[in-house]
Amino acid sequence: MPKLIIDDREIEVEAGTNLIEAARRLGIEIPHYCYHPALSIAGQCRLCMVDIEKTPRPTIACNTLAADGMVVRTDTERVRETRRSIMEFHLINHPLDCPVCDQAGECWLQIYYMKHGLYDPRMVDEKVHKPKAVPLGPHVILDAERCILCSRCVRFCDEITDTGELGIFNRGDHSELALFPGRDLTNNYSGNVVDICPVGALTDRDFRFQVRVWYLDTARSVCPGCARGCNIDVHVNRRRPHHAEGRRVARLKPRFNPDVNAWWMCDVGRYDQHGVVDSPGRLPVPLGRAGAAQVEVGWEEAVAAVADALRAHGPEAVAVLASPHMANEDLMALRVVLERAGVRQVAFRVPPAAPADGDDFLLRADRTPNVRGAELIGLDGDAAAILAAARAGRLRALWVFDHDLTTAGWPAAEVAEALGRVETLIYAGAVASATSARARWVLPTATWVEREGTLTNFEGRVQRFRTALEPLGRSLPAWELLGRVLAALGGTPPGPRAEHWFRALASAVPAFAGMTYRTVGDGGQMVAGAVPGGAPVPPGRRAVVGAAG
């Protein structure tokens, strides 16, 4: 373990650590563009220069490994001058149009110019012109003039996805980032090139021009798009709703977790998940049936009615189809409610109409986030048997969470028959569907960004997601409405927050024993007996093709 001194402070780092990472441990930021910890060293941007004792001139930190006895300075006059020079070189041909650039506010040219540049521009000649606003595929758009040719995105497509769509063509100051003419950037991880682009060259077609980034709020979260549970940040727009026509979730960004998703998330997760939050089909208020119509009712009325339905008919006549989209806290609350009501028919595996495929990296075939949690909490009953019981007329009440049974992988006629014979259909979910439309009672639930909770991924990692937005309308987190039902049944919810249900879970289910929100933290915690496999090796790293680096 080499021990070195950076800006007069000693630090010991693992062998193989470069100076950018070693300095980062000390809280010292060495500015850089091309370096990214997940990618090979390119050494192109030349910004991360530092002074190393006994070295005649500044050296790039990204390609210098910490060595025992090394004495590094990141703040000498010479280093500052070099950074200023490099900033000027980066901006010679860069358009100075920050007011109309969507990257403004999170652009590392802006940030570093203010921190390390601040020279007076001398360039008066015509800049080199390149293509602007070029769609690269369904999600990404390129402004080649704003590109600083750091090659991060090129290396991403080579070294992470192994798809190789991007290249830097021509040479000199006519070098240009582009796709092979006629091809698209269609790999399932394309959104990540926007994340790693340090400037406004690659922007997100879904996000751009919605709202300025300084109006965004952020919450740490977990992607609910599949059983992986990629760690993400949810960026929401609460302060300028008129800028995005009421859309509240502005974008999802991957959040680093070395054990789950590293720096990445897939496009399915990034672009398909947040739609539900701002969907026009959201259910804002509890509904009860009055004749042919569903009308708004109060929560008290709905909860009382549901509690009655659960206990009025006897265990044999009541069943629940829970959902693997529910959080651990919700599932625990459901378990307690069912225990209280004596209901034993519960299941969650409603087959999808068409099974999805996983991909060769993060995306799992199981597109639900909490199968493992639902199994561990003990709700893994026989869904087909519940369907059969309903069709046979043995069920008087059926409570469905989230599922639209009419589009599930069951024969439509069987579902129609089942729903037709159930006397009291209760639906709890965030979005209206053909199933909710047939319900006697509709209980609107908050989406995952409107509440907090935990999910258990396919490996058994329990991970927290935080509240980014207020629940829409009068919708409630599922655990909360279940708590109200529990109270109506004469039980006592463990407390007014999701965390209380998690504590109840930890004491009731051995796999979760000893866990608290604090121990789960931001990185997640494995359930008892589960072995972490770590983030998968990216496809581009699996085979060493062309040993030459």
Added chain:
Amino acid sequence: MTTEPILSRNFDRPAARTLAGYRETGGYGAWARAQEMEPAAILEAVKASNLRGLGGAGFPTGMKWSFIPKGHAGPVYLVVNADEGEPGTFKDRYLLERDPHALIEGMLIAARAIRSALGFVYIRGEYVQPWRVFDAAVREAYDAGLLGRGLDVIVHRGAGAYICGEETGLISSLEGKKGWPKVKPPFPAIKGAFGQPTIVNNVETLCCVPHIVARGAAWFAGLGTKTQGGTRMYSVSGRVRRPGVYETSVSITLRQLIELAGGVAGTGRLKAVVPGGGSAPILTADEIDVTMDVDGLKAAGSMIGSAGVVVMDESVSIPEALLVLARFYAHESCGQCTPCRESTGWIYRMVHRIVDGHGRKEDLDTILDVARRGAGTTICAFYDGAVGPYISYIEKFRAEFEALIPK
């Protein structure tokens, strides 16, 4: 100072292009001797000969060879840099065309010293004739059993990019990529072509090796200066009466070399000389009493580089000459790292404006400042090579530039 042609001894003998003709004057005798020597002994001889790289950097050849990791189990590659492209340089073309077996013999010996079984000869794509001649010699050497028994040689044609003369740009190109130089470390001797330890040597450098083995390191060292042995081939062009390749001791002075090439042509009055290829800082008429070895030129604030000497008489416009070179650097910058990519184009545009009569009075200082700031910040030496002319042409002939700038 020797006048005996060593590297150029076969230039006037067309027969020497054939194996039989090459052998007539002792060709492959050094290889026979080298086969009796331990690899380490060859390396020691090359070290003791004070041979320095003749492609541009002037690095001690024996020392370079010694960087191959001891006991490396995998392959080691020998790469010949025949990507001649430095403006004002043409000596490797002569060697490839007129004495191809000398290079093959040099490769055989060098490969033995560094324990390499595979050599590559990277010839610039435009050199079609030199490639044909050399390729024919390689086939002859295979037929004669000189190659293919311990050393295989692949003759590889470039495709038009000056940067591939930079040794790691060359390696990238050899690997089938753009000629982007590689970040160092690792250096090629540790991890070079195809990820294996690699020695890249210039054509002329390797052509010296048989002579060192045949006639001894001391003899070779004695031909030159204290820090550089041997003769070298000076490419002399521009405004001289007899442009051409001149082989002399590296202890010759620039003044003597110009005389050797017939003296200054044009007006007959010297204005300036580029002593070591386009990238060498320019020397004025009163700076030519300098020895033409690596250290002599370094002491004079320039560099010997590829030993391409371009002579300019008094009628030459220095701003126009700089414009030609600035266009060259803007065109040939590989685009990989920022200072070079962005500023070679900018400086070209500024020099262009000045020569066109639209200069601004601050342009000259801007060019100097930009060049100085970029120097030493890049992945490879290309930009430093551009900075040499940018700064020296303007500093030494500033009045000529100022005269073009409207008051």
Added chain:
Amino acid sequence: MSAAVAFSPEQLAEVRRLQALYPDRRGALLPVLHMAQDTFGWISLDVEAYVAGLFDLSPAHVHEVVTFYTLYFRQPKGRHVVAVCHNLSCHLAGAPDILRHVRERLGIDVGETSDDGRVTLQSVECLCACEAAPMMQVDDRYELHLTPETVDRILEELR
């Protein structure tokens, strides 16, 4: 991809031979691109995609290579290529005048091909025959010590 872009079986055997020569087959990319240009006349995007397939490379990586080097033609070229050196020694020896003369004689500018498809004109960096400046490359040959008269004769002989 246009059906016309394909090597003959003999050429494919040569591609495989070249690929086997290098420690990594990608080393043969430049030689195979030279072959492709000789065969198809120039390197179209279809050719790039075809060659990429032969190397199991992404077409973008082949495009990077083709756009980096000056000797790969990305548009149809004339039957002959005339490349006039404009670097330092040739410049000192009158290359600008030679280039002007060639342009006038051919009636085309640098980068253009004559209407009859006979000649493509280029202005290029140092070809390293400075001792014989001004000079130009005509296809495979170096033409040295150019004067307007020798240029006329050389151009005249191009068919």
